[in-house]
Amino acid sequence: xxxxxxxxxxxxxxxxxxxxxxxxxxxxxxxxxxxxxxxxxxxxxxxxxxxxxxxxxxxxxxxxxxxxxxxxxxxxxxxxxxxxxxxxxxxxxxxxxxxxxxxxxxxxxxxxxxxxxxxxxxxxxxxxxxxxxxxxxxxxxxxxxxxxxxxxxxxxxxxxxxxxxxxxxxxxxxxxxxxxxxxxxxxxxxxxxxxxxxxxxxxxxxxxxxxxxxxxxxxxxxxxxxxxxxxxxxxxxxxxxxxxxxxxxxxxxxxxxxxxxxxxxxxxxxxxxxxxxxxxxxxxxxxxxxxxxxxxxxxxxxxxxxxxxxxxxxxxxxxxxxxxxxxxxxxxxxx
Numbered sequence: 608x609x610x611x612x613x614x615x616x617x618x619x620x621x622x623x624x625x626x627x628x629x630x631x632x633x634x635x636x637x638x639x640x641x642x643x644x645x646x647x648x649x650x651x652x653x654x655x656x657x658x659x660x661x662x663x664x665x666x667x668x669x670x671x672x673x674x675x676x677x678x679x680x681x682x683x684x685x686x687x688x689x690x691x692x693x694x695x696x697x698x699x700x701x702x703x704x705x706x707x708x709x710x711x712x713x714x715x716x717x718x719x720x721x722x723x724x725x726x727x728x729x730x731x732x733x734x735x736x737x738x739x740x741x742x743x744x745x746x747x748x749x750x751x752x753x754x755x756x757x758x759x760x761x762x763x764x765x766x767x768x769x770x771x772x773x774x775x776x777x778x779x780x781x782x783x784x785x786x787x788x789x790x791x792x793x794x795x796x797x798x799x800x801x802x803x804x805x806x807x808x809x810x811x812x813x814x815x816x817x818x819x820x821x822x823x824x825x826x827x828x829x830x831x832x833x834x835x836x837x838x839x840x841x842x843x844x845x846x847x848x849x850x851x852x853x854x855x856x857x858x859x860x861x862x863x864x865x866x867x868x869x870x871x872x873x874x875x876x877x878x879x880x881x882x883x884x885x886x887x888x889x890x891x892x893x894x895x896x897x898x899x900x901x902x903x904x905x906x907x908x909x910x911x912x913x914x915x916x917x918x919x920x921x922x923x924x925x926x927x928x929x930x931x932x933x934x935x936x937x938x939x940x941x942x
Contacts, residue, residue, distance in 0.1 A: 641697035
């Protein structure tokens with residue numbers, strides 16, 4: 608009995624001594640929320656969850672980030688308001704939504720600005736991305752160095768492929784509810800109609816519009832291949848998803864945890880880019896099997912048409928000389 612009692616007392620003392628350590632290990636110093644509108648199967652959500660797990664591990668449990676997909680915490684506009692107020696700490700969306708707060712965030716959406724992904728990452732990982740991030744800083748948001756990928760947008764049509772700007776003359780095409788996209792296709796001679804995404808299939812089916820433009824993943828998941836025959840790989844607009852964080856929350860982190868959080872999101876961002884590249888390649892093959900006929904296009908005639916129409920000059924005036932100078936330094940002369 609004496610041995611057992613001594614053993615019990617020793618064990619109790621050990622547990623008592625460990626108590627504060629165990630408590631600290633279980634309770635995070637920073638428990639945060641990350642909201643976005645992508646489905647749970649999308650590479651952005653999958654990699655965001657992976658980043659959160661890595662951050663929790665590398666911070667020894669001090670930073671715990673819960674990721675909520677499918678607009679569970681609100682739509683994009685609401686999530687943007689929440690991340691600014693501190694209702695949530697992280698939010699991810701493309702430049703068009705963020706441009707309502709930081710106008711220059713949509714500058715990467717200029718038509719035919721990027722020839723390929725090499726040009727995209729050179730710009731967005733370089734001076735152009737840095738310039739946009741400074742815009743976020745000014746409104747109390749912190750953005751991470753690696754923008755995530757949403758992909759290039761392509762045009763699908765019912766009656767003919769799009770090989771050059773002349774094929775868009777008076778062409779009825781659905782575009783998002785966005786001044787940038789409406790302006791782009793008007794400048795190319797088209798007849799754009801802003802229609803909410805959920806109504807596009809019906810609009811294509813009934814002939815309200817003859818085509819639409821979206822990344823391939825949308826053409827696949829929305830089953831546009833059932834009411835479209837051609838897919839022209841125009842790469843007319845590239846967009847990405849910024850991971851933005853409430854500025855006060857970012858400043859509350861000690862330097863060592865800032866490094867952990869930044870590394871987690873930046874490394875996962877690079878992996879998410881690879882996911883999207885692989886997904887696009889597989890989708891083209893899959894959509895071809897479902898009946899879509901693919902063709903590639905030369906971007907230069909489209910750029911020439913946009914220059915002639917004054918599209919680039921119009922948007923240069925809206926963004927300002929400084930922002931446009933950084934933009935053209937990154938992508939080449941457009942005006």
